[in-house]
Amino acid sequence: xxxxxxxxxxxxxxxxxxxxxxxxxxxxxxxxxxxxxxxxxxxxxxxxxxxxxxxxxxxxxxxxxxxxxxxxxxxxxxxxxxxxxxxxxxxxxxxxxxxxxxxxxxxxxxxxxxxxxxxxxxxxxxxxxxxxxxxxxxxxxxxxxxxxxxxxxxxxxxxxxxxxxxxxxxxxxxxxxxxxxxxxxxxxxxxxxxxxxxxxxxxxxxxxxxxxxxxxxxxxxxxxxxxxxxxxxxxxxxxxxxxxxxxxxxxxxxxxxxxxxxxxxxxxxxxxxxxxxxxxxxxxxxxxxxxxxxxxxxxxxxxxxxxxxxxxxxxxxxxxxxxxxxxxxxxxxxxxxxxxxxxxxxxxxxxxxxxxxxxxxxxxxxxxxxxxxxxxxxxxxxxxxxxxxxxxxxxxxxxxxxxxxxxxxxxxxxxxxxxxxxxxxxxxxxxxxxxxxxxxxxxxxxxxxxxxxxxxxxxxxxxxxxxxxxxxxxxxxxxxxxxxxxxxxxxxxxxxxxxxxxxxxxxxxxxxxxxxxxxxxxxxxxxxxxxxxxxxxxxxxxxxxxxxxxxxxxxxxxxxxxxxxxxxxxxxxxxxxxxxxxxxxxxxxxxxxxxxx
Ligand code: F6R
Numbered sequence: 327x328x329x330x331x332x333x334x335x336x337x338x339x340x341x342x343x344x345x346x347x348x349x350x351x352x353x354x355x356x357x358x359x360x361x362x363x364x365x366x367x368x369x370x371x372x373x374x375x376x377x378x379x380x381x382x383x384x385x386x387x388x389x390x391x392x393x394x395x396x397x398x399x400x401x402x403x404x405x406x407x408x409x410x411x412x413x414x415x416x417x418x419x420x421x422x423x424x425x426x427x428x429x430x431x432x433x434x435x436x437x438x439x440x441x442x443x444x445x446x447x448x449x450x451x452x453x454x455x456x457x458x459x460x461x462x463x464x465x466x467x468x469x470x471x472x473x474x475x476x477x478x479x480x481x482x483x484x485x486x487x488x489x490x491x492x493x494x495x496x497x498x499x500x501x502x503x504x505x506x507x508x509x510x511x512x513x514x515x516x517x518x519x520x521x522x523x524x525x526x527x528x529x530x531x532x533x534x535x536x537x538x539x540x541x542x543x544x545x546x547x548x549x550x551x552x553x554x555x556x557x558x559x560x561x562x563x564x565x566x567x568x569x570x571x572x573x574x575x576x577x578x579x580x581x582x583x584x585x586x587x588x589x590x591x592x593x594x595x596x597x598x599x600x601x602x603x604x605x606x607x608x609x610x611x612x613x614x615x616x617x618x619x620x621x622x623x624x625x626x627x628x629x630x631x632x633x634x635x636x637x638x639x640x641x642x643x644x645x646x647x648x649x650x651x652x653x654x655x656x657x658x659x660x661x662x663x664x665x666x667x668x669x670x671x672x673x674x675x676x677x678x679x680x681x682x683x684x685x686x687x688x689x690x691x692x693x694x695x696x697x698x699x700x701x702x703x704x705x706x707x708x709x710x711x712x713x714x715x716x717x718x719x720x721x722x723x724x725x726x727x728x729x730x731x732x733x734x735x736x737x738x739x740x741x742x743x744x745x746x747x748x749x750x751x752x753x754x755x756x757x758x759x760x761x762x763x764x765x766x767x768x769x770x771x772x773x774x775x776x777x778x779x780x781x782x783x784x785x786x787x788x789x790x791x792x793x794x795x796x797x798x799x800x801x802x803x804x805x806x807x808x809x810x811x812x813x814x815x816x817x818x819x820x821x822x823x824x825x826x827x828x829x830x831x832x833x834x835x836x837x838x839x840x841x842x843x844x845x846x847x848x849x850x851x852x853x854x855x856x857x858x859x860x861x862x863x864x865x866x867x868x869x870x871x872x873x874x875x876x877x878x879x880x881x882x883x884x885x886x887x888x889x890x891x892x893x894x895x896x897x898x899x900x901x902x903x904x905x906x907x908x909x910x911x912x913x914x915x916x917x918x919x920x921x922x923x
Contacts (some may be wrong), residue, residue: 327922328412329355329506331396331522332487332496335543339394340383342515346522347376351912352907355398357411361422362391362708363489369422371397371411380458380721391490392543395487395516397424400626400917403432404449412915414453415636416460417445423488424460425452426518427503428922430482443875452849455486459469461566473497473712474538483676483921487516498539502702504674504894504920506772507531507539507546509560514541520563522719528563534698561700577910579720579804583896584764587757588890589725593715593732598754605739609711614691616665616741619645622681623669624920626799627730631669632792633888634695640788641742651923653681655688665741669692669720669734680708680923687861695733697726711737720911721918722803724896731889732756752883761889762880769879769897772860775829775922777905782807783824783857784895785814785848786834789888793834797895804903804913814848825858832895834862835869836879836887842867849873860898 328811329350333342358379359371368387368719372378376398378535392642398410405408413422417783432451432685439457446453462472469490477486483502489495498505498516504607508523509861510514515523516539520530530754533539533548537556540547544568547558594761599606619638621631631647638645660666666685670678683706688691694703695711697718704710715729735753739745782801786794791813798811812821825831832853835845849859849872864881877885877894903910 328400328518329522329905330395330424330426330487330516330518332395332498332516332541333513333725334393334494334496334541335510336392336918337865338384339392340388343394343396344376344380344528345525346515346517347523348399349522350398352375355400355866356406357399357408358397358409359413360394360396361413361489362394363426363491363493364391365471367415367422367489367491368417369413369415369419371408371413373406373408373411378863380901385614393489393496395422395424395489395496404453406777408426409448412449412452414448414450416456418460421456421459421488422464423452423486424919425455426485427483427691429480429484431453431480435479452655452842455480459488467491469495470540473499475903477538477579483677485518494542496541498533499537500533501627502679503703505533505837506700507533507541507581513543514546516541517856521719524563528561528802530700531558531564532562533848546674554865563699577720577900579722579724580900582718582720582725582912583706583893583900584727585716586725587761587764589715590732590760592716592755593729594753595910597736598750605736605747606738607711607740610693610709611734612736613693613709613740614663615663616691617644617663618657618665619643620660620664620666620685620690621645622650622666622678622685624650626674626727626781626796627669627671627675627678629635629792629796629799630727630730630734632795633731633789633815634669634738636789637735637738637745639676639739641738641745643738650675650677650681653684655690658856660685660688660690662689662691664690666690666692667737667806668692668693668703668707670703671697671713671715671730671732672721673698673703674919674921676869677705677919681704682880695730696735697729700874721913721916722800728751728760728889728892731769731892735885748834753885755882756886756889759882759886759892761878763890763893767877767897769877769894770901772877772894772903773898773905775875776858776860778901780808780826780828781824782809782830782832783821784809784811784832785817785845787814787845789884790845790874790891791832793888794832796892797832797834797899798900800896801902803916804899805906806908806914807902814845817848818853822855823850825852825855825857827858830860832860832862832898833869834888834891836864836882836891837884838866838868845869846872862894
């Protein structure tokens with residue numbers, strides 16, 4: 327999704343903007359641009375990667391300005407092109423604007439401006455903003471008033487930043503799109519996401535919907551809709567720039583897969599109280615009466631939600647899961663005892679936010695399980711449970727999924743009488759079990775063997791079913807190969823038609839219970855059709871004898887096994903994508919936070 331960076335301070339803005347734009351690359355983008363302001367506004371923008379923009383920046387005029395804004399664009403209105411890249415300006419080039427989100431009433435605004443003879447240069451919804459600002463300037467408004475009146479005309483979701491000619495200031499506002507300010511020594515930053523300025527400062531101010539921001543190099547002023555100054559608190563972000571670097575790994579994704587033992591320890595810290603023998607989730611102490619849990623989520627987080635719901639149900643809590651874009655509060659029973667749980671690592675996914683807002687308006691109790699402090703979802707919901715995975719830069723979610731699994735297990739334990747402290751206590755071994763997999767995995771060798779197949783199928787039952795779905799999603803996202811996940815028992819209801827000797831089947835079988843034995847029957851079905859079987863197993867069920875390849879996991883109890891098994895599938899996806907030379911950290915057509923519905 328689009329990324330915004332802004333800087334006003336004492337040093338050359340262009341360097342800060344380029345650093346910020348590189349940090350925002352992980353959000354996914356197809357063009358980029360900057361605007362620097364002195365007596366005039368200098369705009370440079372280009373379709374394609376940052377390198378294409380950098381090739382336009384040798385101009386001496388771009389050295390010296392200490393105020394500027396930058397943007398990475400992910401196309402929504404109009405294809406990727408130089409003209410559609412941000413920043414956009416008014417006709418006279420006095421104001422430049424960057425925007426993340428969608429202006430829903432842009433067509434009527436565009437018609438209004440066009441009938442006043444304003445000429446548009448792009449297909450974007452964003453371009454109405456600088457033209458509107460210019461119309462208010464022409465009517466005699468000062469920049470702040472013109473910006474405020476413009477914001478008042480917009481409908482939809484947005485984070486917007488604007489610079490004006492001859493002014494060392496940035497104006498900004500947000501509505502349902504992320505915007506965070508950085509407080510540095512001798513300057514202020516503004517961005518869609520903290521990593522964009524983390525190299526410069528770890529002090530952040532979170533902007534709320536409806537607030538208007540004015541940044542100068544020695545002043546940060548936030549006002550509410552009526553213009554009254556709002557006192558904002560400065561929060562220290564406990565990530566360091568090292569956390570967002572690759573630390574010697576070839577890809578962020580691999581680094582983040584290897585960070586999972588640490589991430590899981592962070593998620594568990596202080597929440598499983600050995601002495602008291604209880605799960606302590608202080609955040610949820612006032613959760614109230616819960617008679618039913620409805621999960622909403624998208625993509626990988628949806629798989630985590632399926633996992634959480636299965637755990638809740640199997641321990642006596644009524645729970646179901648819906649893809650957030652399919653959720654409609656008026657098509658289901660919701661009341662104050664229904665806990666609607668949004669699972670979203672970014673906390674900014676538009677589909678999930680909409681579902682949570684609808685649920686809240688319908689009177690449900692709402693909780694978000696997220697990785698991102700201060701994200702939009704944390705403001706929408708009554709309760710917040712942080713997964714504490716640390717920054718995840720690779721676009722494909724890995725450590726956040728594992729941390730979601732753990733956080734949701736704790737949640738299920740909190741909500742159910744059936745899942746006791748004694749069950750959950752074993753989770754404290756999960757980080758070590760994951761470490762064992764990381765140290766011993768044969769995923770790389772097996773990836774070499776199965777490369778070049780026609781399609782890749784993933785099966786599992788019970789808690790291993792969402793893991794199979796997640797295995798397939800990760801695989802297709804980063805290898806671009808056809809991959810599908812199924813409930814193992816569903817194979818015989820149709821999907822077996824796909825199975826040939828050129829479709830490896832990954833089967834997740836842990837423990838040795840009835841479910842494991844049933845999955846073995848399904849493995850025999852694919853074996854009979856000559857499909858290569860790649861088994862993820864702890865060896866307890868004896869399924870190995872039907873496997874062509876085995877991805878071993880240590881013996882673990884039910885709550886840990888599905889978390890650990892998933893790590894083998896992450897590694898398989900990574901190594902197949904690596905061998906195919908794919909763009910692993912920024913796979914095509916996928917963004918880190920999807921802020922449009
Ligand atoms: C998968 C992936 C996406 C996200 C989905 C939801 O690797 O990254 O499928 O899981 O867009 O994102 P969040 O969790 O931020 O709501």
